[in-house]
Amino acid sequence: MKxxxxxxxxxxxxxxxxxxxxxxxxxxxxxxxxxxxxxxxFPNTLSEVTGxxxxxxxxxxxxxDLTVNYAKPGESAIGPRIVVYGRVLDENGRPVPxxxxxxxxxxxxxxxxxxxxxxxxxxxxxxxxxGRTVTxxxxxxxxxxxxxxxxxxxxxxxxxxxxxxxxxxxxxxFVQRLISxxxxxxxxxxxxxxxxxxxxxxRAIERLIAKLDMDATVPFDSRAYKFDIVLRGSxxxxxxxRKEGN
Amino acid sequence: xxxxxxxxxxxxxxxxxxxxxxxxxxxxxGIEGIYPSDLGSEMINENTKGExxxxxxxxxxxxxTPLRxxxxxxxxxxxxxxxxxxxxxxGNADPNFMGWGRKPADMETGEMVFRTIKPxxxxxxxxxxxxxxxxxxxxxxxxxxxLQTRMYFGDEEEANKQDPVLTRIEHQNRVPTLIAPREGNxxxxxxxxxxxxxxxxxxx
Numbered sequence: 001m002k003x004x005x006x007x008x009x010x011x012x013x014x015x016x017x018x019x020x021x022x023x024x025x026x027x028x029x030x031x032x033x034x035x036x037x038x039x040x041x042f043p044n045t046l047s048e049v050t051g052x053x054x055x056x057x058x059x060x061x062x063x064x065d066l067t068v069n070y071a072k073p074g075e076s077a078i079g080p081r082i083v084v085y086g087r088v089l090d091e092n093g094r095p096v097p098x099x100x101x102x103x104x105x106x107x108x109x110x111x112x113x114x115x116x117x118x119x120x121x122x123x124x125x126x127x128x129x130x131g132r133t134v135t136x137x138x139x140x141x142x143x144x145x146x147x148x149x150x151x152x153x154x155x156x157x158x159x160x161x162x163x164x165x166x167x168x169x170x171x172x173x174f175v176q177r178l179i180s181x182x183x184x185x186x187x188x189x190x191x192x193x194x195x196x197x198x199x200x201x202x203r204a205i206e207r208l209i210a211k212l213d214m215d216a217t218v219p220f221d222s223r224a225y226k227f228d229i230v231l232r233g234s235x236x237x238x239x240x241x242r243k244e245g246n
Numbered sequence: 247x248x249x250x251x252x253x254x255x256x257x258x259x260x261x262x263x264x265x266x267x268x269x270x271x272x273x274x275x276g277i278e279g280i281y282p283s284d285l286g287s288e289m290i291n292e293n294t295k296g297e298x299x300x301x302x303x304x305x306x307x308x309x310x311t312p313l314r315x316x317x318x319x320x321x322x323x324x325x326x327x328x329x330x331x332x333x334x335x336x337g338n339a340d341p342n343f344m345g346w347g348r349k350p351a352d353m354e355t356g357e358m359v360f361r362t363i364k365p366x367x368x369x370x371x372x373x374x375x376x377x378x379x380x381x382x383x384x385x386x387x388x389x390x391x392x393l394q395t396r397m398y399f400g401d402e403e404e405a406n407k408q409d410p411v412l413t414r415i416e417h418q419n420r421v422p423t424l425i426a427p428r429e430g431n432x433x434x435x436x437x438x439x440x441x442x443x444x445x446x447x448x449x450x
Binding site (some may be wrong): 232 | 257258265277308313346356383390394414440
């Protein structure tokens with residue numbers, strides 16, 4: 001019924017001290033792009049708990065293999081071959097099935113295929129730099145790619161980004177939508193990066209570091225890194241086990 | 247020791263950065279052949295129900311300069327006020343309208359145009375009707391956690407005056423930052439990240 005009272009149970013409040021603050025002057029671009037007034041809150045309505053659905057059927061066969069999805073037939077991208085895999089979970093630890101995960105990254109030399117990137121490292125003609133997949137029923141996802149390189153960027157006179165892969169995830173509710181970046185275990189550049197250091201809590205930063213997983217490595221093919229993603233949870237998942245629609 | 251709650255923390259956000267287009271709108275950038283088209287670039291087809299409108303969006307930084315590397319997503323109800331989502335218990339959304347769009351700013355002007363339909367009214371949690379609105383998600387270099395806001399419609403004065411969200415805002419003089427004026431079939435929504443005209447952002 002169009003005007004009946006909907007039963008809406010919202011998502012857990014977002015812990016904004018866990019996320020980087022909008023004004024973080026060490027990352028200079030935030031200075032003129034950060035709102036100054038406090039954000040305003042109200043209980044989640046249907047507008048917040050609903051969100052778009054993307055089906056597995058929209059995926060192309062090579063969408064989650066960045067080593068070949070832009071390469072000429074029979075060729076592949078240059079760089080250390082890796083598998084990145086993990087699960088999308090909510091804060092209750094439940095899998096988030098059938099949700100879109102998109103990634104993008106620089107090539108092995110640290111160069112992006114983008115008009116605005118003028119770094120002197122060369123483009124790889126066989127590497128586009130984007131991929132996507134949809135999680136399975138258990139919330140699992142899987143990509144094959146090459147490990148990206150570190151690169152310098154205009155902030156201080158000598159700031160470098162650690163090797164990283166950008167990711168974008170949806171979840172069933174539009175306010176679960178999340179864009180972030182993950183890093184690689186053991187990279188000393190992580191702790192020097194002004195963008196990483198916009199996150200105040202070291203434990204939160206560690207949550208963005210993918211772990212080398214030799215057991216998932218494909219012998220004589222690709223090393224594996226495991227990276228789990230956690231989206232906001234909601235009370236509606238605490239006491240019920242609905243198949244979809246959480 | 248008390249018992250553990252065993253809850254996980256949300257993955258922390260990081261900026262989408264200046265190269266967000268590679269991942270989310272590669273065809274716009276000229277990276278062709280990976281995806282047939284950019285997701286969310288077309289929101290309606292000829293069978294979509296509802297009044298055709300254009301929503302013209304720009305996002306300005308604190309110096310008044312439009313962001314030319316911003317990416318905006320919108321999420322809205324169909325013409326009857328129903329969301330095309332399994333989380334909308336009312337069901338029966340227009341099958342020709344997904345309700346979601348994604349646009350990168352023009353690299354010269356910073357403008358984005360969403361060709362969509364005017365949404366119907368969606369109930370608030372107490373059953374009152376909300377004024378028609380579109381939900382916004384704004385990501386860019388220099389934005390550490392994507393911003394959430396809403397756009398309301400300038401020609402819905404009566405509904406806006408009674409909207410359960412707009413009426414609870416303490417500083418009523420800031421409410422106009424959420425209301426897009428109409429000109430013909432176009433609504434112009436200018437979003438200000440900072441300054442006197444700073445747009446209301448939400449933490450939902």
